[in-house]
Amino acid sequence: MAIPWGSRGLGFAAIAVGVCAALVALPPVGTRSPALPIAFGLLAIALGLTFWLVRGERRIGGYAIAAGIVGLLIGYFATRSSTTKLDTVVVWGALFAAMLRYATPLAFAAIGGLFSERSGVVNIGLEGMMLMGAFFAVWGSDVTGSWALGVLIALAAGGLTGLLHAVFSISLRSDQIVGGTAINFLALGITSYLFFKLYGSQGSPSDLSTIPDVHLSFLGHGLIGDVFGKLNLMIWVAIALVFVTWIVVFKTPIGLRIRACGEHPRAADTVGIDVYAVRYGAVILSGILAGAGGAFLSIGLGSAFTENMTAGRGFIALAALIFGGWRPFGTAAACLLFGFSSALGVNLQAYSTSISTLFTALPYLLTLVAVAGVIGRTIPPAADGIPYKKQ
């Protein structure tokens, strides 16, 4: 391409126009005429289509079209809705803070999945690893009386679950998807069993030590302050994790080795990389990170464990990973998108509970559309899911 950044930059601008279609109709702008969002939406669709057809930027063009359509719809319905309801639903500071809260457990698990899948091991067991982390964080925090030790125990539990997956999928070369499914069963059974056994019908102990929030009062009470002023420690860790992951995976020799094992393990083996060791490390790390996500769920977001409390978040994390094209920033963006749709879904209850329920299906639908190749094709690491046998 002659002007690589020009083309993509314009594509991103088209996406921004699509977002504007929704923004103009929402507070604080809050235009009441439907013409403006429609105009912005159509403009975004036209620009996206142009990039798709003229520049061959199918992915970004596709996203611009999608942003245009969604923005147009949101903007249009917002102009039809009453202003008081809009003001209760769209409180940007609270929405963004909630988005970060919902996205964090997903991000931990999805980044974990990224390491595992980049090294060539499919990890359907993220859900189970999160669940183990969630339970053992509560147990650890209860027994030791310290949230930090609770989180450490959760990491260890997640890591051990990852090790189990690694033994079966790497050393025993069993089907990785079957193994992951087994992990999910096992984790659900073990955590529910232990929870009943240890805490009976009383539920989680009430005086759990939980992960603290980080108060940044100097940020004041503007939008920035509302969003970032009082975030849980784990959210900051997750944000840092995304950047660290990008550096590790794409800028260090270790990352190169991990990616080599996921793309062409035979070649990696030939140049002296221990494929088994790399894969073991990556899968165990994915368990540890998923465990961290689970710990955030149980003693960060709340202070209790309930049976099957992850409720499919491991699978959404997997979806975010695929949606993000197995890249750290793409995955983080997908997590934020899913987090935002969760946050918005909760707020939409102001309109009606059932609409809010229907909205919950959106991330899954988006992922389905993404993997269906409507918006560019998502290409996994070449050796993802294929057991490697040393010669």
Add this chain to the structure above:
Amino acid sequence: MLLTTGSVGDTLKTYRAIFRGAGLDWFFDVGSHSIGLPFSDGRIWFPWNTDDITSQAASNLQQTLLLWTALVLTGLAVAFAFRCGLFNIGGNGQYLSGAIAAVLISTELPKVVNLPGLLLIVVSILGAMLAGAALAGLAGLLKGTVGAHEVITTIMLNWIVVWVGSYLFNVGGPLQTSGGAGAVPSSADVPDKAHLHTFWGDPLLQGLHIGFFISSAALVVYSLVLNRTTLGYEVRAVGHNPEAARYGGINVPRNYFLAMAIAGLFAGLAGSLDILGWQYRVDITTIQGTNIGFIGIAVALLGRNTAVGVGLSALLFAALQTGTASRNLDPTIFAPGVGGSLAVIIQGLVVLFVGADVLILVMLGWLRRGRSRRAPA
């Protein structure tokens, strides 16, 4: 398994409790009884007492066989896709879409045309099968055309069905009926004439319905389609090696679609049988809490994807599930609530070890090495 039960109590006692809970001790009461012949008044000799419909053992066994009826079908849904090399993890969604379709057709259709009961049942079941097939077929289609991995698409479809179903039937949903306060939000009730006949037990207490025979027939159909038809041959060929199959002139994408669609037929059928047979409505706890499609994975894996295997392993898992359900267990042996998780752990272990063929090879290797060390030849 021993490890987990060991802490609960005496292992033997535990097994016995599960066995009793599953109602399998019903078979021990062998005597001279008789059973009514279908479609006639005649009775013939039968070793077990089928007139006993209310004893603890009989009702537990009815529960087990009810679950068997559904598990066979969700097991076949996984197994059929497996034979084509596909991992159908979407049994849950296909089961639910079948259940939802069965409820919708059997409650809405009588408002339009007045069909006789049998026809209504047939139409509801067919509609449910098609709903399951459509959902699974979509995943197969995406796999065949754009190469989207079926595991991802079926998981996503599962959740889409769960949330759309929750939207439809939860409080305030368009299809939720105004039930009594405090009740679980659910759909309208299936009219009486669309209920499947209960041939053993009390229909109001979840007796065994004729879907049991439909499931048994499905096992035969599965075996015949897979082993005696061109379609089955092609599906197995693709499952063995898609590249070789393509080279041999088999349309691989078409088989991906068909295999998934047929798998969806089985799962959709399971949903409709449960609705028309004993649930008579679809409620929000079923939609959000069912894991029958996931147990189907364990059933298919343990049954090695054969008809006989699926039938037997479905019986094992149905007995395990019913036997560990809190209401069937002796509370002095099991703390209530623990039993269910135990069944889940066992399912997990089965899936884990059945998936690991190499484990056996490795262990054989250890044996051989141990032997050669002892007696160097």
